[in-house]
Structures are given as C-alpha cells and as structure tokens.
Amino acid sequence: MDEFLAERKANPTNRVVIGNDAGDADTICDYIGLHRILVWGITSHTRCVNIKESLLNERPDINLLFNLAGIHDAGDELLFIEDLVEMLKAGGTLDFSLVDHNTFNTELDQYKEKANIVEILDHHYDEGKFLDTCSGENRNIAFRQGAALVASSCTLVAERLKGLCDDQPHQSIPVCPYPETLATLLLGVILIDSVNLNESMGKVTQRDRDAVSDLISHTDWRPSESKTYIVSANKGFATVDTDILFDKLQRAKYETSFWNAIPVERALIYDYKDFHSDGIQLYNEVGEKRNFGIATILMPGAEFILKNDFVSKTKEFMLSNHISFLGIMFAFYDKASDDTLRRQLAFCSDNSISLESLIDVMLSSEVYNYVDLGLDKVDDIALQETHELQLYLFEQTNVKPSRKQIGPLLEIVYESYLLSSWKSEGI
Numbered sequence: 001m002d003e004f005l006a007e008r009k010a011n012p013t014n015r016v017v018i019g020n021d022a023g024d025a026d027t028i029c030d031y032i033g034l035h036r037i038l039v040w041g042i043t044s045h046t047r048c049v050n051i052k053e054s055l056l057n058e059r060p061d062i063n064l065l066f067n068l069a070g071i072h073d074a075g076d077e078l079l080f081i082e083d084l085v086e087m088l089k090a091g092g093t094l095d096f097s098l099v100d101h102n103t104f105n106t107e108l109d110q111y112k113e114k115a116n117i118v119e120i121l122d123h124h125y126d127e128g129k130f131l132d133t134c135s136g137e138n139r140n141i142a143f144r145q146g147a148a149l150v151a152s153s154c155t156l157v158a159e160r161l162k163g164l165c166d167d168q169p170h171q172s173i174p175v176c177p178y179p180e181t182l183a184t185l186l187l188g189v190i191l192i193d194s195v196n197l198n199e200s201m202g203k204v205t206q207r208d209r210d211a212v213s214d215l216i217s218h219t220d221w222r223p224s225e226s227k228t229y230i231v232s233a234n235k236g237f238a239t240v241d242t243d244i245l246f247d248k249l250q251r252a253k254y255e256t257s258f259w260n261a262i263p264v265e266r267a268l269i270y271d272y273k274d275f276h277s278d279g280i281q282l283y284n285e286v287g288e289k290r291n292f293g294i295a296t297i298l299m300p301g302a303e304f305i306l307k308n309d310f311v312s313k314t315k316e317f318m319l320s321n322h323i324s325f326l327g328i329m330f331a332f333y334d335k336a337s338d339d340t341l342r343r344q345l346a347f348c349s350d351n352s353i354s355l356e357s358l359i360d361v362m363l364s365s366e367v368y369n370y371v372d373l374g375l376d377k378v379d380d381i382a383l384q385e386t387h388e389l390q391l392y393l394f395e396q397t398n399v400k401p402s403r404k405q406i407g408p409l410l411e412i413v414y415e416s417y418l419l420s421s422w423k424s425e426g427i
Contacts, residue, residue, distance in 0.1 A: 014092065014093070014094050014095060015094070015095045015097070016084065016094050016095065016096045016097065017096075017097045017099060018084070018096060018098060018099070018105060019099050019100050019101070020100045020101035020105070020273065021101075021105055021106055021107065021272070021273060022271045022272060022273050022296075024059075024062075024271055058262070058266065058270065059270075060252040060253065060255055060258055061192065061249050061250075061252040061253035063252075064248065064249060064252040065184070065185060065188045065189070065249060067226075068184055068188070068226070068227060068245075068248075069180075069181045069182075069184040069185050069188075070180075070181045070184075071181065081105070081107055081108075084108065085107075085108070085111070088108065088111040088114050088115075089111075091114075092114070093114050093115070093116055094114060094115060094116065095116045095118045096115050096116065096117050096118065096119075097119040097120070097121070098117060098119070098120045098121070098122065099120075099121045099122065099153055099157070100121075100122055100123070100124075100153040101122055101124060102122045102124060102126055102127055102129060102130075102141055103127050103129050104129070106274050116133055117129070117130035117133050117134045118133060118134055118138060119134060119138045119139075120134055120138070120139050120140065120141060121140050121153060121156045121157065121160075122140070122141045122142070122143070122153060122156075123141070123142040123143055123148040123149065123150050123151075123152070123153050123156065123404070124141070124143055124148070124404055125143050125146075125404070125407075125408050126141045126143060140156055142155075142156060142207075143404075146370070146371075146405065146408070147404075147405075148203075148404050149205060149207065150205055150207050150211075151190065151193045151194035151203040151204050151205065151208045152189055152190045152192075152193035152194060152208065154185075154186045154189040154190050154193070154211075155190055155207055155208050155211040157186060158186045158190070158211035158214065158215055159207070159211060161175070161178065161182070161186070161215075162211075162214050162218075165178070165218060176218055177218055177219055177220040178215065178218050178219045179219075180219055180220065180221060180222060183215045183216075183218075183219040186211070186215055187212060187216070187240065187242075187245070188245060188249055190208055190211055190212055190215075191212070191242055191245060191246040191249065192249050192250065192253065193208075194208050195341075196242060196243065196246040196250075197209055197212065197242070201341075201399070201400060202400030203400070203402070212242065216239055216240050216242075221238040221239060221240060222238065223238055228248075229241050229242075229244035229245035229248065231244075254298050254332065254333060256299070259297070259298055259299040260299070260303075263307075263309075263313070264304075264307050264308075264309060264310050264313035264314060264317075265313045265316065265317055267295075267297050267304065268295045268297075268313075268314065268317045268328075269295075269317070270295070270296075270297070271295065271296040271297075272293055272294070272295045272296075272321075273293065273407065274291060274292075274293050274321070275291070275292055275293060275294060275407050275410065276290045276291045276292065276411065290414070290415065290418060291321075291322060291323050292323050292324070292325040292326065292327070292410065292414055293318075293321055293323050293326055293327070294326075294327040294328070294329060294403055294406065294407055294410070295326065295327070295328050295329070296328075296329045296331070296403060297328060297329070297330050297331075298330075298331055298332055299330065299332050300330060300332050300342075300344070301328070301330040301344040301346050301378070301393045302378070302393070304328075304330065305346070305391070305393065311388065311389050312388075314348055314389060315350070315388050315389050318348070324349055324350045324352045324353055325347070325348070325349045325353060325355075325358070325414060326347075326348040326349070327345065327346070327347055327348075327406070327410060328345070328346040328347075328348065329343065329344075329345055329402075329403060329406065330343065330344040330345070330346065331343050331344075341399055342395070342399065343395075343396035343399045344378070344393060344394060344395055345373065345375060345393075345394045345396045345406070346391060346392065346393045346394070347359060347391070347392050347394075348389055348390065348391050349389075349390045350388070350389065350390075351388070351390065353417070353418075353421070354421070355390040355391075355392060356390075356392075357417065357421070358413070358414070358417045359392060361413055361416055361417045361420070362409075362413040362417075363375070365412070365413055365416065367409050367412050367413065368409065368413070371401055371405050371406070371409050372398055372401070373394075373396050373397075373398055373401055373406070373409075374396060374397035374398035375394040375395070375396060375397070376394060376397060377392065377393075377394055377395075378393040378394060378395055
C-alpha cells in the first residue's frame with residue numbers, strides 16, 4: 001500500500017476521491033479504500049485527498065490503524081486538501097468521488113465550478129445535491145427515514161470490494177484474497193464506528209456484520225508480534241479477534257492524556273462539521289446567519305469547559321468559522337461507572353441570539369421528541385462568567401443518537417428559532 005499511495009501522489013490525474021471536512025478514521029480510510037478499488041475497477045485515474053496535513057498527526061487512532069495496516073509514511077504518501085487547492089488553482093475540471101459526505105467540502109467551495117461530482121458513497125442524510133451529475137448506482141447514500149443504514153461508510157466500501165471479489169473471473173487484476181492492509185483499514189473503522197458491532201449502541205446493522213465477516217474470511221492474515229489481534233483458527237489458518245483489535249483502536253481514540261493536553265482551538269477543529277438549513281425563506285431573511293457547526297470531543301464536558309482560555313478560544317473559533325451558534329458533542333468512558341459510555345451536549349452562542357430561547361424551541365419541538373436525546377441540564381458546574389459567550393451543558397442520557405441525527409435535528413430547530421426571532425425582533 002505504501003508504494004501504491006506514493007505512486008498515486010507522484011502521478012495525479014483528473015479523478016479525485018475526497019473525504020469530508022472532519023477527516024476522521026471513517027472518511028480517511030473510506031477514500032483510501034475506494035481509491036484502491038477504483039484502480040482495480042473501471043478507471044485507473046484516481047487520486048486521494050482529505051484533511052490538512054498538519055492535522056493528521058493529531059489523530060492517535062488513525063495513526064495506530066495506519067501502523068497496524070503497514071502504512072508508515074502517510075504524510076509523504078497522501079494528497080491533502082492544500083494539495084488539491086493548488087491543483088484547482090492550476091485550472092481544468094476535476095471529477096470527484098465524495099465519500100462519507102454528500103455536499104461539497106467547505107474549504108473548496110470557491111472552486112465548485114471546477115468540480116464535477118460523479119460519485120457519492122455516504123451514510124448521512126441526503127442533501128439532494130449534484131443530482132444532475134450523480135444519480136442511480138453512482139449515488140450510494142445509505143440513509144433512510146432519519147437513520148443510517150450502516151454504521152460506517154467503510155461498510156459501503158467493503159461491499160464494493162466484495163462485488164469485485166465475486167466478479168473475480170472477469171477481473172484483469174486478482175482481488176481475492178484481499179490485501180491485508182486494505183482489509184485492516186476497513187475492518188478497523190467498521191469496528192470503531194459500530195462500537196465493536198455492539199447492538200445496544202444502536203449503530204450496527206446486518207450489513208456491517210456481513211462486511212466484517214467477509215473481510216475476515218477473504219483476507220490472508222499474517223500474524224506478528226505487533227498484531228496480537230491476528231490469532232490461530234481451525235486447521236492452522238489465521239483469523240482476527242475483533243475484540244482485541246477494537247480495544248486497541250478504542251483506547252487510542254479516547255486516550256485521556258491526549259485529550260487533556262490538546263488546546264481548545266485544536267480540539268474544536270479535530271472533528272468539526274458545518275451545518276445549515278436550506279430553507280429559502282430563512283436564507284432570504286437572515287443569509288449566512290443560518291450557518292452553525294458541531295464539534296465532537298472525547299472527554300467530559302466539564303473538564304473541557306474549564307480548560308485555559310476556553311471562552312476566548314471558542315469565541316475566536318466561532319468568529320473564524322462565521323457562526324453564531326456552536327454545538328459540542330462530548331463522549332467519554334466513565335471509569336467511576338465501570339467504563340460506561342457517556343455523552344454530553346453543549347450549546348454555545350454569541351450575544352446575537354438568545355441561547356435560552358433557542359434551547360426552549362428545541363426542547364418543545366416535535367423533532368426533539370422524535371430523536372429523543374434525553375437531555376438533562378448540568379447545573380453543578382463552575383462555568384466561566386462572560387458577556388461574550390453563552391453556554392449550556394446537558395447530559396445526553398440516550399447515548400444512541402450521534403451527529404447523524406443531532407445535526408439534522410439542530411438544522412430544523414435553528415431554522416425555526418431564527419425565523420421566529422426575525423419575525424418578532426427583526427434579527
């Protein structure tokens with residue numbers, strides 16, 4: 001895989017596979033996997049791009065997964081968002097495959113006229129973009145009736161890989177057994193996103209289970225001292241102990257020392273996504289004020305809020321992203337409760353909106369009752385007093401809803417709040 005990625009970077013073409021702005025494990029391994037599959041399939045004209053290069057080293061779970069998969073020089077082998085900007089500046093139209101999202105990347109928005117979206121592989125709400133250039137089989141968005149049909153976009157990539165394997169007699173290049181590097185990337189992320197195929201977390205589907213089973217059974221696994229998750233099975237064959245692999249990756253993802261040390265501004269951008277309502281009336285009345293964002297941070301909310309310069313750095317972050325409203329999703333394992341997963345949800349705003357009124361709109365809305373977050377306000381927390389930033393922190397007692405559900409919920413709620421405020425106050 002090292003040689004393959006290096007060759008793709010050295011010889012880029014006009015087909016781009018790109019992940020979402022957050023650059024988490026799912027999106028990074030998605031685009032590597034789809035990129036590899038496209039080269040096996042119809043077209044060899046692909047290249048990989050994703051987050052800024054400076055952010056890659058700040059992701060301990062991804063770096064561990066790369067190491068286990070045998071990718072040792074990712075910074076030298078992957079094309080990053082800044083590389084793509086230079087390509088777009090150079091002129092010419094590029095064909096894009098979007099993975100783990102279905103809208104164009106915010107940082108590339110000024111170049112959208114040079115982008116031809118020809119494929120989407122995703123498991124988020126379909127925003128209905130690019131229908132003129134991307135439809136039918138090329139538009140694989142596994143999201144229906146408010147829920148993702150797979151826990152991970154890597155499941156969709158694994159399904160594509162299985163399709164190539166099933167069609168092996170007609171392939172010019174052997175696909176089966178799967179390369180261990182590719183199988184490790186896809187398998188690791190599916191386990192992370194499904195919380196080790198844990199039914200009680202409300203994420204895993206049968207498609208995820210089938211993908212994991214297929215990846216394990218169609219890969220020639222080779223044990224080593226560092227790969228303790230590869231174990232002996234019947235008749236001397238090697239297989240994967242998914243509990244061991246998941247535990248390794250999960251420990252890296254939630255590493256306490258990492259999250260305690262990371263500065264506020266780096267934590268907020270670590271896994272951040274933009275959201276906005278597409279309501280025409282809202283846009284006509286309030287314009288870009290409809291934009292907001294949601295960051296995901298893997299530590300207790302109270303500890304993060306008490307970090308040095310939380311208020312000033314959060315306000316700077318909101319200003320730089322041109323938003324007045326920010327949601328922060330916290331997830332962590334509570335050692336005092338047998339490592340039970342807990343979720344918390346914070347809402348921040350500047351003084352251009354009434355955060356209390358916005359929360360009242362949310363808690364009384366039908367969509368809130370439908371998603372059922374089970375929010376309990378956290379009162380016993382020493383928040384920093386400020387006139388520049390409003391903040392409320394809630395315990396999310398229903399841990400199943402993730403950003404896939406919370407993002408669309410807040411889009412509806414924020415639109416309702418802004419329209420009602422505009423009518424009554426002329427914001």
